[in-house]
Amino acid sequence: MTLSQLRTFALVARLGSLHAAALALGISEPAVSAALAALRKDLDDPLFVRTGSGISFTAGGRRLAARADEIVGLAEQLRREVGEAGTAIASLRVVASPAFEEHAAGALLETFTRRTPGSRVQLDVRSGSGFTPSLIWRSADIALGPRPQAVADVVLDVVPFLRYQRIVVASPAHPLARSGARVPLAVLLSHPWLTGPAGVEELTEEGRWLVQQDRQPDLVRLPSEREALAAAEAGEGVMLALAAVAREALRGGKLVRLDVEGTPVAGLWCASTLSLGRASAGARLLQRFVTTPEASAAMLAPRARKVRRPGSAVHVTLWSSPKAGTAFRSRAEPGPDGP
Amino acid sequence: MTLSQLRTFALVARLGSLHAAALALGISEPAVSAALAALRKDLDDPLFVRTGSGISFTAGGRRLAARADEIVGLAEQLRREVGEAGTAIASLRVVASPAFEEHAAGALLETFTRRTPGSRVQLDVRSGSGFTPSLIWRSADIALGPRPQAVADVVLDVVPFLRYQRIVVASPAHPLARSGARVPLAVLLSHPWLTGPAGVEELTEEGRWLVQQDRQPDLVRLPSEREALAAAEAGEGVMLALAAVAREALRGGKLVRLDVEGTPVAGLWCASTLSLGRASAGARLLQRFVTTPEASAAMLAPRARKVRRPGSAVHVTLWSSPKAGTAFRSRAEPGPDGP
DNA sequence: GATGCCGATAACCATTGGGTTATGAGGCGC
């Protein structure tokens, strides 16, 4: 039983297929098969059996899948800890949803790092569906954004710390805005929606609200929600915007709220870590910090589009693509499946 | 980084010496050195440095030592879980101190297994100093007896559940018993003490009480505390006996209590498991059970020397030697270092 | 300064791990 074998099995268990795991690992499929064969022999359990189309796991296989993740994750954490043991500073790796990153992460993490000297924060952005895997595999210490998806045998500490509301807004000049009357959902859904880069994320409250509708709107993804809001002001479409962010434009009359059934959609942002002593000390520190008045004040403070100050301890590393193969659509050149 | 390397390093960290670890593993010392060299290279940390007499660990090495135990332990647990996943029954491995095993474990575990159908309990006996390693390495799910030694970076759930008292007893015919006056410690310590097979364990309250005395008595180890008690009744020496066990003989006049400073020595028996979700379900079950009135009643019930009934679900596997190389000393033939 | 203890290293060997390509074998859809 080697760590590599456990890693391979965990991936197979998650993907449900040797072929897919081989692709994901960038190795041939017999290599995966061999690793599993070694595990089977070592543990004296078939772990899984072939079914018509794919595999199904034995009881032992399911146990293994849950534990393998844990062991591999611990090994990853170990490698990091040893590497950092010399340096006094602890680096904290945060994964955040696109929306949270854009609207709150900067202020929150700046405040946190200012308050805890010697801390270094690395911010990674990915959709909420990636939260749990990131935590399990120890590629992140804490996840900020929507409540992560529950996964069997993985226990998370989820601390809700910020409410938000999303409302439908549009320019006063927009056709749907002129009447001032309630807008039927069917009508709203037939118009293109302006969104941030991630569209409307499935794991959020607004995502669940949207998917339960009969039809799905065309989403026009812009590089940020603020740009989507600007586009809405320019009359280019409707937007399911954060109430707090749109407030100023609403007051200034540049946007109006559309009266849509089911809105405002209320959601919660949470700080999630591995539970049961598996979270890093820094993660627990930040998880406690997010609920403090100081943190709330920092996130809620209205602010100009703040350029992240140079020399900041917060470093944004990458924007994961919200969906593989989904490029940003330009407003001027709608794609082939556009309106 | 392989599990074997982690195991080796954990042992070296615990024993503080490559040589000792090599002996313990039954391999040559260069093999240990090579394993550590591989780890050092892989983790890019020296892990430890040579000092005049032995080694001392770097910060990274200390981190690694703590985590390595955890990972190796998880892997052990995993191997067991997978093996048992098919069978519905969960087997619970209990490690108990010699004294607890003799006086309370039987009644407790019989009651527990009767109450929880399908459970199977395996009982291992070793001194309290072996509790923490047994739990860490997952060779036991729960430890019953004195509070385990604290080890850095290992968090245990310790639940005290039974008080006991030890008093000094002797036959009424014993020289020290005839006067009825208080017996000075110095006098008592110059007489041989009858004990169970483990002597007076260091990690217990009575052990701590004893080691703080100026001199240590000669211990005459008998195969069980009950036999030691019988020997005391026969006038063969004094004994630091459990008050509850000696009560009957005291009432019957076969034994008298000696008035000794510091006695009765009060101690606590605890049920200890790994904390933070690392304990098995069965272990938590038993840990909760020990504090119930039902469990207390079973343990406190005065009973004849009960032969473990055949077909019992409780299986005692082995008596670890209380001290390496320490054989039971016959009463008739005291050893070369005897009085 | 000679002696020992203890860890590091060298030289060597067998086994395993992890990878490839090529091929086999079973079930599902058409």
Added chain:
DNA sequence: GCGCCTCATAACCCAATGGTTATCGGCATC
């Protein structure tokens, strides 16, 4: 019946692991 997808197996390769014995080197201790 045919192809296709999926996993298993075979044959082969290289590198790493884990083990040995023999030797070297630093540092206490006497």
